[in-house]
Amino acid sequence: MPLHIHDTLRREKRLFEPRNKDRVTLYVCGPTVYDYAHIGNARPPVVFDVLVRLLRRTYGSDHVIYARNVTDVDDKINQKAAREGVPIGEVTARYEAAYLADMGLLNVSPPDIAPHVTDYIPAIVDQIQAIVDAGCAYAAEGHVLFDVSSYKAYGALSGRNLDDMIAGARVEVAPYKKNPHDFVLWKPSKADEPSWPSPWGEGRPGWHIECSAMIEKTLGLPIDIHGGGIDLVFPHHENEIAQGVCAHGHAHGDQAHDEYARYWMHNGFLTVDAEKMSKSIGNVLLLHDLVQAMPGEVVRWALLSAHYRQPLDWNQGLLDQSRKNLDRLYGVLRDAEAALADFDEATLDEAEMELAENALDPVLDALEDDLNTPGAIAQLFGLGNTLRELLNDAEADINDVAMARWSLKEAAGLLGVLSLTPDAWFEGGDPALKAEVEALLDQRASARAAKDWPEADRIRDRLNALNVVVMDGPDGPTWRVKG
Numbered sequence: 507m508p509l510h511i512h513d514t515l516r517r518e519k520r521l522f523e524p525r526n527k528d529r530v531t532l533y534v535c536g537p538t539v540y541d542y543a544h545i546g547n548a549r550p551p552v553v554f555d556v557l558v559r560l561l562r563r564t565y566g567s568d569h570v571i572y573a574r575n576v577t578d579v580d581d582k583i584n585q586k587a588a589r590e591g592v593p594i595g596e597v598t599a600r601y602e603a604a605y606l607a608d609m610g611l612l613n614v615s616p617p618d619i620a621p622h623v624t625d626y627i628p629a630i631v632d633q634i635q636a637i638v639d640a641g642c643a644y645a646a647e648g649h650v651l652f653d654v655s656s657y658k659a660y661g662a663l664s665g666r667n668l669d670d671m672i673a674g675a676r677v678e679v680a681p682y683k684k685n686p687h688d689f690v691l692w693k694p695s696k697a698d699e700p701s702w703p704s705p706w707g708e709g710r711p712g713w714h715i716e717c718s719a720m721i722e723k724t725l726g727l728p729i730d731i732h733g734g735g736i737d738l739v740f741p742h743h744e745n746e747i748a749q750g751v752c753a754h755g756h757a758h759g760d761q762a763h764d765e766y767a768r769y770w771m772h773n774g775f776l777t778v779d780a781e782k783m784s785k786s787i788g789n790v791l792l793l794h795d796l797v798q799a800m801p802g803e804v805v806r807w808a809l810l811s812a813h814y815r816q817p818l819d820w821n822q823g824l825l826d827q828s829r830k831n832l833d834r835l836y837g838v839l840r841d842a843e844a845a846l847a848d849f850d851e852a853t854l855d856e857a858e859m860e861l862a863e864n865a866l867d868p869v870l871d872a873l874e875d876d877l878n879t880p881g882a883i884a885q886l887f888g889l890g891n892t893l894r895e896l897l898n899d900a901e902a903d904i905n906d907v908a909m910a911r912w913s914l915k916e917a918a919g920l921l922g923v924l925s926l927t928p929d930a931w932f933e934g935g936d937p938a939l940k941a942e943v944e945a946l947l948d949q950r951a952s953a954r955a956a957k958d959w960p961e962a963d964r965i966r967d968r969l970n971a972l973n974v975v976v977m978d979g980p981d982g983p984t985w986r987v988k989g
């Protein structure tokens with residue numbers, strides 16, 4: 507089944523047809539780097555990482571261009587830098603580095619392009635100028651504002667009607683705005699705030715314009731897929747479309763939004779007790795803390811366990827179940843590794859490789875159905891079960907075992923899981939556990955050397971409680987978690 511995706515703009519599942527199969531383009535709104543990301547913020551990059559893996563498999567790795575921006579100009583960044591008394595670049599570098607390291611632990615591959623706002627100010631100024639020239643924006647008191655009444659299809663993405671919005675507006679309106687929903691493209695900076703020159707004075711760009719300008723500059727219009735969290739539909743993505751379309755003088759076209767992005771995908775919220783995880787509510791768990799405490803694959807698995815458009819409730823049970831599922835599949839892989847120790851996968855012939863490829867179809871079918879990751883996970887278990895049955899069958903052909911292992915690992919690669927060796931998973935998949943076990947083994951060695959048997963027994967009990975089996979060998983002890 508070819509890929510179908512739910513398009514937020516058309517409100518239906520549609521066959522995905524890229525504009526150019528040799529250059530499939532995808533843009534996802536990335537982090538504002540002023541603090542550690544919470545686990546809700548990690549949902550979009552993980553979900554779209556699976557989409558990119560699928561696109562690369564379909565169109566070829568070099569034919570997919572994925573851009574995820576870094577917002578390094580923002581009032582929250584300014585506030586943080588001012589509080590710490592450091593330049594904004596110090597704050598943004600710190601949190602971007604942490605973000606990328608944490609994404610790495612989640613097996614999120616880096617995007618092909620990671621545009622930073624501070625590197626694209628001239629492109630942003632050019633796009634604002636084009637919008638002004640098209641009659642869709644106006645300058646007032648050092649600001650440049652987008653005139654929402656100038657864009658005929660404003661509201662198409664979010665399903666809002668501008669007249670209703672105006673009637674319902676209760677926001678306090680800045681005096682320089684013609685219409686309460688006009689939004690900022692450029693704003694003046696105070697003396698202590700970062701600023702860049704522009705035809706409208708020293709200042710900085712608004713948030714929405716950065717994405718439309720960087721999309722045009724890095725990927726070119728229209729892009730194939732634009733993604734982000736559901737909270738970005740309005741106003742951020744609505745405004746991006748208005749800017750991108752109007753910069754090219756097409757404000758009056760009915761279908762002009764097609765000239766900006768051809769498919770819109772939005773992930774649902776990660777929730778805690780049915781409430782959005784959000785800094786403003788204060789119910790956040792930091793991704794950075796979580797990936798210190800457990801293997802990134804556990805977090806990734808949990809994030810993919812629900813369909814991306816559905817809410818995902820985050821709780822300890824979800825994490826425990828994710829770990830159990832991974833333990834089970836790594837357990838199968840460990841046994842397969844032992845069975846295939848003397849087998850060279852390269853000896854599988856073409857017909858066998860084709861069969862192994864075909865076994866992936868149910869996983870691909872699930873992912874191609876609007877990125878149905880829970881369905882794909884169920885099929886991954888099917889592949890795990892097939893391999894387990896072959897391992898249990900003394901009569902099984904070793905080539906069949908090798909094919910089944912290949913299919914399981916290949917399918918897992920599409921989801922970005924089972925990326926470790928079974929040994930690394932059972933011993934070191936959990937950095938905190940690894941540190942604790944190794945410390946206990948050191949203490950055990952000292953206790954034994956000192957013939958302190960009660961202490962040695964206490965340590966053994968502690969290792970048991972951690973569900974760890976220790977194997978004493980000639981090169982010292984090795985250990986694994988009981989599978």
Ligand SMILES: Nc1ncnc2c1ncn2[C@@H]1O[C@H](COP(=O)(O)OP(=O)(O)OP(=O)(O)O)[C@@H](O)[C@H]1O
Pocket residue numbers: 535536537538544546547548549550734735736737738773774775776777782783784785786
């Ligand atoms: N609870 C959530 N579940 C899923 N995605 C989320 C959640 N919270 C934020 N996002 C997504 O994370 C990305 C970054 O969002 P944003 O910059 O608004 O983060 P934030 O200001 O830290 O969020 P918040 O104020 O909600 O804590 C966006 O794509 C947004 O849609």
Ligand SMILES: [Zn+2]
Pocket residue numbers: 534535536717742
């Ligand atoms: Zn954006």
